[in-house]
Amino acid sequence: xxxxxxxxxxxxxxxxxxxxxxxxxxxxxxxxxxxxxxxxxxxxxxxxxxxxxxxxxxxxxxxxxxxxxxxxxxxxxxxxxxxxxxxxxxxxxxxxxxxxxxxxxxxxxxxxxxxxxxxxxxxxxxxxxxxxxxxxxxxxxxxxxxxxxxxxxxxxxxxxxxxxxxxxxxxxxxxxxxxxxxxxxxxxxxxxxxxxxxxxxxxxxxxxxxxxxxxxxxxxxxxxxxxxxxxxxxxxxxxxxxxxxxxxxxxxxxxxxxxxxxxxxxxxxxxxxxxxxxxxxxxxxxxxxx
Numbered sequence: 657x658x659x660x661x662x663x664x665x666x667x668x669x670x671x672x673x674x675x676x677x678x679x680x681x682x683x684x685x686x687x688x689x690x691x692x693x694x695x696x697x698x699x700x701x702x703x704x705x706x707x708x709x710x711x712x713x714x715x716x717x718x719x720x721x722x723x724x725x726x727x728x729x730x731x732x733x734x735x736x737x738x739x740x741x742x743x744x745x746x747x748x749x750x751x752x753x754x755x756x757x758x759x760x761x762x763x764x765x766x767x768x769x770x771x772x773x774x775x776x777x778x779x780x781x782x783x784x785x786x787x788x789x790x791x792x793x794x795x796x797x798x799x800x801x802x803x804x805x806x807x808x809x810x811x812x813x814x815x816x817x818x819x820x821x822x823x824x825x826x827x828x829x830x831x832x833x834x835x836x837x838x839x840x841x842x843x844x845x846x847x848x849x850x851x852x853x854x855x856x857x858x859x860x861x862x863x864x865x866x867x868x869x870x871x872x873x874x875x876x877x878x879x880x881x882x883x884x885x886x887x888x889x890x891x892x893x894x895x896x897x898x899x900x901x902x903x904x905x906x907x908x909x910x911x912x913x914x915x916x917x918x919x920x921x922x923x924x925x926x927x928x929x930x931x932x933x934x935x936x937x938x939x940x941x942x943x944x945x946x
Contacts, residue, residue: 658689658690658726659687659688659689659690659723659726660688660689660690660691660724660725660821660822660854661688661711661722661723661724661743661822661854662685662686662687662688662722662723662726663684663685663686663707663710663711663720663721663722663723664685664720664721664723665683665684665685665719665720665721666681666683666684666685666707666710666717666720666721666722667679667681667682667683667684667717667718667719667720668680668681668706668710668715668717668718669718672718679878680703680706680878681703681706681707681710681717681878682703682877682878682879683720683879684703684707684720684875684878684879684880685720685880686873686880686883688822688854688856688871689854690821690852690854691852691853691854692854692855692870692871693848693854693855693857693868693869693870693871694854694855694856694857694869694870694871694872694873695857695858695859695864695865695866695868695869695871695872695873695886696708696856696857696858696859696872696873696875697858697859697860697862697865697872697873697874697875697901698874698875698876698881698899698901699876699899699900699901702875702876702877702878703875703877703878703879704826704858704875705826705858707875708745708824708826708856708858709745710722711743711745711822711824711856712729712739712740712742712743712744712745712822712824713729713730713736713739713740713743714740714745716730717730724739724742724743724821724822725821741766741770741818741820742820742821742822743820743821743822743824744766744815744816744818744820744822744823744824745815745824745826746811746812746815746823746824746825746826746828747826748826748827748828748830749830749831750808750811750812750815750828751799751804751807751808751810751811753811754799754800754807754810754811756799757798758795758796758797758798758799759785759790759794759795759796759797759798759799759802759810760781760795760796762799762810762811762814763781763784763785763810763813763814763817764777764778764780764781764817765814766814766815766817766818767780767781767817767818770818777817780817780818780819781795781813781817783816783817784813784814784816784817785813787813787816787843787846787847787850788809788810788812788813788816788840788843789809789839789843790806790809790810790813794806804831804832804836805832805833805836805839805840808828808829808832808836808840809840809843812825812828812840812843812844816847819851820853821853821854822853822854822855822856823844823847823848823853823854823855823856824855824856824858825844825855825856825857825858826858827858827859827860828840828841828844828857829841829859829864837864841864841867841868844857844868845868857869862890862901862902862903862904862907862925863904863905863906863925863926863927865886866886866890866904866925866926867925867926867928869886870885870886871883871884871885871886871889872884872885872886872889872890874889874896874899874901876899876900881895881899882895886925887923890903890904890907890923890925891923893907893911903925904925904926906924906925906926906927906929906930907922907923907924907925909930910922910923910924910930910933918937919937920933920934920937921933
């Protein structure tokens with residue numbers, strides 16, 4: 657498969673040309689294939705948010721390139737708005753950006769700026785609302801009457817309604833309770849499966865990244881530290897810990913069991929995988945009914 661989005665030596669400097677000049681992104685090159693699900697991890701201040709804001713043109717590189725389907729997104733600066741329809745970005749706490757009188761109008765805001773017919777806009781709004789589990793009866797309500805989790809769904813649906821090729825979510829479950837987090841992640845995973853879109857998930861939760869992502873991009877001090885499969889990246893436990901990241905708790909447990917002589921696979925990153933591995937180790941089958 658070919659890369660849907662790619663960065664080449666991407667660099668972004670804050671306060672360029674002053675004594676306070678600092679690289680927020682420093683020579684970062686990565687190629688993400690169409691249909692992939694990529695977790696983006698790094699500690700606070702590592703450069704994650706700056707990186708993803710380059711992918712849809714909210715920030716312009718100091719140097720280097722961002723390519724969408726092989727074309728530099730800044731080749732024609734006047735057309736950068738089109739890139740934002742193809743690369744949808746859901747900010748952290750996106751519900752703070754809700755402003756329309758009804759849920760339906762808020763979801764329709766993006767598609768309404770895409771020169772679509774009223775019928776096409778209505779279809780996209782219905783489809784996006786269904787993806788995030790919003791019931792038809794809430795569509796006529798003010799978004800400000802809804803719960804925190806519902807507001808988050810409305811904001812995400814507003815991006816989905818543009819049917820982006822690439823969906824980027826920056827800590828999409830921040831501030832939600834465990835049930836709300838699980839629901840949002842389930843809906844994002846379902847959207848990925850059904851549409852085949854490319855998804856980038858920025859998250860502090862190693863467990864969530866391990867559960868949903870296929871590949872992981874690690875950013876530290878403005879640079880790419882690692883990019884590979886979940887197994888390839890999370891197996892580098894010592895290196896991740898050295899840059900202030902923590903592998904999933906369940907991984908630490910299985911690594912400790914392995915060190916104590918138990919015949920278990922130390923490369924376990926989710927609770928579901930842990931159940932299967934324990935059942936296997938205990939001789940109770942392959943764990944598929946766990």
